[in-house]
Amino acid sequence: METLVELDHVSKSYEEKAAVRDLSLKIEAGSMFGLLGPNGAGKTSTIRMMIGITLPDAGKVSLFGKPFGNPSLRRVGYLPEERGLYKKMKVLDQLVFMGELRGLGALEAGRRAKAWCERLQIADSINKRTEELSKGMQQKIQFISTLLHDPELIIMDEPFSGLDPVNAMLLQDTLLELKKQGNAVLFSTHRMDQVEKLCDSICLINRGEAVLAGGMREVKSRYERNRVIIHYEGGDEFLEHPAIAEYKTYAGHAEIKLKPHADAQDLLRTAAKAAAITKYELVEPSLEEIFIETVGGRSDA
């Protein structure tokens, strides 16, 4: 598969502070890539080097198999973390301007802008000034402006923050469709549930360093299925079982983390003696738990 972005042992520091340290990653066409990390981990710094807003102090950045160069940027769609649109401009004018800047003709840009506004259910607002719209609407408009020129590589810094669940889902589905069409999508987030659902591969960075990277399945398979969710009625003495490392109890159920290589079947037998079990599930750790485990206590946030 074609590699669209490659960071090769890239480092960057601002003043005295190292933002990114010796980071390597690859993003392939037709995949969705999650860049994860706590606040201040270096996600935005990494993204900025990919699109040449800053240059790495050391290491190499390649886009579309070539060393970084400005002409490649027309094939990239970039949505920055802090959203910016011209407040006084009308939505359609704004989208056409952005499209033209990325090499589309005015007519084509207008046609695509209208089609996208239909698709994201904001066609009513097309002739309004940007400042008259709600934040969520503005975010959709910026989302469109990023995608108007049909970029092969889509880079989005925290694309879902501040959106209600319905709209977040709409944008997620859109990204998934674009991925199916063969575009590569990279987005950064600290929301693990989204990553878990959407991404084919991830890179978890903390303090500028990659602490966990690879395909989603592969990363998760590195972790033992050592989580137990048990729904029960009756006594909870079984929670003192030697296989249990730690647990949390909720109304009618408990979430248990087992000790390494513990015997989950023996725990089930013990529990069944003390209480009526309605559900007993052995699960792999969620990405969120992996995240907390890996970063836990070491985060700057």
Added chain:
Amino acid sequence: MLNGLVRNTLLIAKREYLERVRSRVFRITTVLVPVGMGGLALLGGLGGRKLAGPENMAIVSTSSTLANDVRATLEEGEAGAPAPQRIEVYAPATTDDMAVLKQQIAAHQIAGYLLIDEVPGAPEPEATWISSSSVDFFRREQMEGALRSALIRQELLARGMSQAQVQELMQQVHLKTMQVKNGSMVASNSERSFAGAYGLILVLYASVLIYGINIARSVVEEKTSRIFEVLLSTASPDSLMLGKLLGVGAVGLTQMGIWGGLLAFYAGSALAASQGIHGLASLGLTRAELVYFPIYFLGGFFLYSGLAAALGSSVSGEQEVQQFSFILISPLVVSVVLLPYVLGNPSSTASVVLSLIPPFTPIIMYMRICSQTPPMWQVALSIALLAGSVWAMVWVAARIYRVGVLMYGKRATLPEMIRWMKYS
């Protein structure tokens, strides 16, 4: 690549132009400024008429010949000075007459009366001007001159000269003023010969204030809203800056064009004719002044706009733009302060040097062009330096803008900015 640069620059210029021309501020200033200026001119005209216009007065004298002679001279008027409208002569005046005069002064029917008393034995009469206000509607010299020539006339008549001879002798002399401009002599009108220069100062000052601050604001807007992060991921900072300046410059020119058209229309209109102006030419503009006007206006405009963009790029918030507007305008203020010196010594070394320093060039060099004809090489050099510094300013502004992406919230220090310059 170059194609892309030109295309992006034009796209950005187009956006900046259209957004501004469509804005309410543009419509309001385009209409309000001429209305305001016209109102001021009209007011000035009315006020001037009221202040300096013809007024009534009276002359009270023991000698009627002298009084009538003074009246005749005053009525004839002096060049440039308004003549009194109606002059009553009381010679000699009765007590009743005096009471009436005092009443008329109190009722503002006359500005005052000139009392001329022949003192027996003295060679000259004693003259007193009695009025109600401290402001003299008729100039003191005017009355003194009239009295003096009346006395001389009487003296000449008394020495046996004929009325016609005296008339001929006492004819007023008019001084014609000429000026050497561009190697040929032209009639000069000392009040209007700098209309072009003052016009440039006014227009440049206004447009730098309006559009310079406007550019700084729009740069700050792009920075604070982080639009420039998106823009910079497609367009080069040079085309962003250049496009911005060209777009806003075109807005300025559009507005100037509208105002210029209105001025030309006004100058050719009946209203202007009634105020003694017949067409643009009578505003005292020579062809050279008209040709150089757009050159120095545009040069100055782009230089100051570039400076505004650079200042805008180096600040982090809207409020700071206000503080910077003083820095922006100060070279213009300095130019205006230096003007009297340059006018007095247009060819001195200091004037030549000043006119070649780019921030001062638009006003000072243009003033030199208006007042005499500087050597061609100086004019050419000043334009070249101005153009070069515009280019340098855009380059610097683009660099600051480009590296401003890295700044979050804090203002850049000078050493930091210099480091930015080296950053590519």
